[in-house]
Amino acid sequence: MVYWIALGAAGVAIPLERAVHARVFFTLGTLGGLLLTGVGLAGLSGWPQSAVLGLGLPDLPFHVRIDPLSSFFLLLLGAAGAAVSAFSAEYFQRGGGGEIRLVCLLYHVFLAAMTMVLIADDAYLFMLAWETMALASYFLVITDHRIAEIRRAGFIYFLVAHLGAIAILLAFGLLQLGQWDYTFEAMRNTSLGTQWSAAVFVLALIGFGAKAGFLPLHVWLPEAHPAAPSPVSALMSGVMLKTAIYGFLRVSFDLLQNQVWWWGVVALAVGLATAFYGAVFAALQTDMKRLLAYSSIENIGIVLAGAGLALVFHAYGMDLLAALALAATLLHCLNHALFKTLLFLATGAVMHATSQRSLGKLGGLIRRMPWVAGLALIGTLAIAGLPPLNGFVSEWLLFQSFLLSPSLPNSYLNMFIPIGTALLALAVALSSYVMVKFFGIVFLGLPREESLHEAHDIGLAARIAMGWLALWCVLIGLAPVLFLRTLDPVFQTLVGTGLRDSLARSNWTFLTAVAPEQASYSALAFLLVIVLVIVIVAMLLRRWFPVDRRRAPAWDCGFGKLDARMQDSAEGYGQPVKQIFQVFLRLERHHPSPFDRQPRYHSRIEDPVWERLYLPVARGVERLASIIGAVQHGRIAIYLVYSFVTLLLLLVVIL
Amino acid sequence: MSSPFVGQVIDLLAALMLLIAFAMLAQRRLLRLIHLFALQGAVLTLNTMVVAVTLVQSHLWFSVALNLVLKVIVLPMILIRVVNRLGLRRDAESVGNLPFIMLVAVVLVILSFNVALPISRLAGTITRGTLGIAMASMLIAFLMMITRRKAVAQVVGFLAMENALFFAATSATYGMPMVVELGIALDVLVGTFIFGIFFFQIRETFDSLDTRSLERLGGRE
Incomplete structure (x- = not known):
């Protein structure tokens, strides 16, 4: 953390030529990220360590503490931060955005503030770091502050962030309950009455929800993400949203003592609504960064639903199932951080190469940018939740815990949670649909604009950055058991029971949720089957159609040549969703008349x-x-x- | 010095204060107004000096010095320079319905005497009778700020208020604590400088020192 602040300060102090500057400082930032990944990994297994720093106000020193939960999020921050820094080293070399020294400072302060949020052990330091984080990210969002739209986006973000901060502040104020001791340690030891606890929970849900983008407070996400430079959106979406999840988990599982089942139900309902809403809107977007922003909302919804389910289980004392749901939640956090960062970096690369953000003007980039396309494909498959990648693992775990909910001793919940499961399934399926759209429109087909022919691929640093993220996606996907074993201490601290027993029953290739007779999953087996199927199909095709590839015009309906405008567009692809979910949208459409010689179609979707x-x-x-x-x-x-x-x-x- | 005599002197000076306050309220010419302000400062200084001599209160001498330098010499000089620079020597302004304002001021005096009565009973100082007068001068200065339109006059009103405040402090508790007093003196000085700068700015922007020019709030046309 100190390292990053020093780096940011040095970045301001030492004026270098733009390209050199970006290369030197952001590469150093990568080292910081890697270091933090190591710290996180080490902290996962170790005991909680706390310290009192000599900084802060008189009589109000900073308390820091690293326990498994914060270690896990530090790991997430480090892994994603390292990649984003490496990518930025290349991205910020080539202009775009404001003064490089300022960006460098704010970027590193942002990273440092997020670290501080994760290790803070008193409300004072937490709020300080939280607000620093909000401010730094606000200024990063409005890097291009000369554009009015970006200023507006920044303002909305700022407003919602403040709303959230007030709620969090109130929550902490209630938590200390007249002791005037703002350390988390003291808060853990107070037991609040039921009503006060509920108030704290609701405030925390609102406060952290504003940052994470839970349903009514999500409005800043689709505005701020397109406005910010791509590495910044990657960090905000990949990591900053997770700090909010961290805060939510910290308050609701760690600081509050007596969880009540309806909290979980509230979180579950909000999470599901958010997930569904995000998925539907993502399917309709024609701007790739907005699409990813809505997809972030969807994923955050999934994470919150998992956390809510864990709360329900925990409140009923079913700690094993709570641990399972929590495992799904945390794993999905990490997964989302990995693949969403990867995808945002990919959009950054695409924007840099083509200066286009609109899906309607991209296409066919797989030939111009094979590296980006290949790595983005891994991210797309992962986020779509396809085996054998990591997205599948966390979603599978979550569905397992949903499916085990009938053992809850509450008949209403038994009836309603299956409906929620269906909703979740719908959201997840929609998200794969969205990702097909994202990848297909951007990278496949023919280029929709002339200028796309000049697009160029990314350099070495960016390749390493995106490759690193893709590698994590694949590794977690292939060996989830190993990874979950390292996460076990987190569940121990939060719900009291780990998954150790059930994990021990499965060897490292087979992931078993609770009992092997119910369900288990092996990524390797899946991979094997997929590879086999592909090979067999390919061989059969060879045998049955032993002709060499030949290029011939596709059926052309007598129009002559096919051109780029005849491809399926982002709008066309989203059309079915638009029809089906019309109830949820505010749609403004204009259809051309059939006799119009120059037909123009436009539609606007509002939240x-x-x-x-x-x-x-x-x-x-x-x-x-x-x-x-x-x-x-x-x-x-x-x-x-x-x-x-x-x-x-x-x-x-x-x- | 015998106590009754001193009391009478203090009462006389207090009466002069109030009289000058009334005069300022009615004075239309800016230059005269500043002169009156300087006179009020002088009376105030004299009053403080009398108290200091009678009671052998050494810290009051600081107040005397401060008052003399600031309110009798420096501030009037600054104001006069501003007026000269802006070419306002002969400027007069319409004060509105003067008799009515004077009547309001009289009501204010009665009110402040009534209000001050319980306090001066509590106070054990020789100057206690003058508290009502101090309060009345303050309110009159306030009234002057309200009725004037020209920025310079409003500033003079503000400074007169400060005078009255100081007077009240002297009469109630033999002056404020040194730190507070120094702070206020500095505030007044700095405030005047800022006002001075403002005068020129207002003048440049609106071609007039009339504060009505400043009354358009943003967004309201």
Whole structure:
């Protein structure tokens, strides 16, 4: 952490030529990330270590603590941060964005603040780090602050972030409950009454939800992510959202003592709604970064649903199942951090090469950018939840824990959770649909614009960065058991029971959720089957159609040549979803008449949350402000009269 | 010195304070206003000096020095320079319905005497009778700020308020603690400088020192 701050400061102090500057400092930042990965891995197995730093205000020193939970998130931060830094070393060399020294400083402060959030052990340091993180990321979002749209996006982000910070602050205020001791240690030892605990839980859900993007508070994500430079969006989506999840887990599992089952149900419901909503909207986007932002919302929803399920299990004392759900949650956090970072970096590479963000203007890039396409394919497959990659593992675990919920001693939950499972399945399936769209439109087919022919592939640093992330995706996908074993201490600390027993029953190739007779999964077997099927099909094809490949025009309906405009477009691909889920959308469409010689079609999709929730609130605030504004005349004499009259009244009344 | 005599002197000076406050309220010419302000400062200084001599309160001498330098010499000089620079020597302004304002001021005096009565009963100082006067001068200065339109006059009103405040402090508790007093003195000085800069800015922007030019709030046309 100190390393990063020093790096950022050095980056500001030492003016170098842009290219050199980016290469030197961001590469050094990568080292920091790798170091943190190591620390995280080491901390996972070790006992919690805490220390009191001499910094901070008098009588209010900073407490830090590394326990398995924070180690896990440090690992996540380190792994993703290292990749993003390496990528940035190349990305920021080639212009785009603002002053490089400023970006360098803010970027490293951002990383350092996230680290601090993860290791903070008192509310004071936590809030300090949290706000530093929010500020640094805000300034990173508005790197291109000359564009009004970006400023607007930044403002929305800032507003929502503050809303969340207030809620978190209140939650901490309730947690200490009159002891005036803001260390987490003291909070762990207080047992709050049921109502107060519930209040803390709801506040934490709102506060961390604002940062993570839970349903009504997600509006900043699709605005801020496209506005920020790609490495920054990668960090924000991949890591910063996870710090919010970390905070949520920390408060609801660690700091609060008596979990009540309905908290879990609330979290579950919000999570499922978020996941479903994110998936539907992702399917409709035509801007690739917005698409990824909505996909982040979806994944965060999945994570929250898992956490909610773990809360329900934990509240009923079924700790093994809680651990299972938590394993799915945490693993999905890590997975999402890996593949979403990978995909955002891929969009960064594409944008750099083509300066296009709109899916309607891309296409056929697999020939121009084979490296990006190949690595993005791994990320796409992983996020789509296909075996044998990591996305499948976490989603499989989550479904397992959902399917085991009928053992809950609450008949209402037994009835409703299966519906939630169906909703989750729908969201996950939609997300694969979305990812097919993302990859297919960007990389396959023919280029939709002339300029795409000049696109160039990424350099070595970016290849290493994206390769590193892809490697993690594959490794976790292939050997989930080994990985879950290292995560075991986290479950021990949070819910009291680990998965050690059930994991021990499975050897490292077979992942077993609870009992081998119910379900188990082997990535290697899957891989083997996939490879076999492909080989067999290929051989059969060879045998049955022993002709060499030949290129011939596809059926062309008598129109002559096929061109790029005849391909399926992002809009066309999303059309079915648009039809099916029309109820949830605010759609504004214009169809050309059949006799129009130059037909133009346009449709605009708006987030209904704006219309139904935010605008009424905004109007209310405006109305209130205009009432108060009636007092403000702007005349100095009148203001003086106000204070004069107040003074006189006070004098008369009090004396 | 005998106590009744000193009390009478202090009462006389207090009466002068109030009189000057009224005069300032009614004075239309800026230059005269500043002169009156300097006079008020002088009376204040004299008053503080009398108290200091009678009670052998050494810290009050600092106040005397401060008052003399700041309110009698420096601030009026600054203000006069500003007025000269801005070419306002002969400027007068309409104060509105003067008789009505004077009546309001009289009501204020009555009010402050009533309000100050319980306090001065509690205070054990020889100057306690003057608390009501101090409060009245303060309120009158406030009233002056409200009724004036020209920025310079408003600043003078502000400074007069500070004078009255100081007077009140002297009469109630033999002056404020040194630190507070120094702080206030510095504030007033800095404030005047800032006002001075503002005068020129307002003048440059609006071609007038009338604060009505500043009354358009952002977003309201």
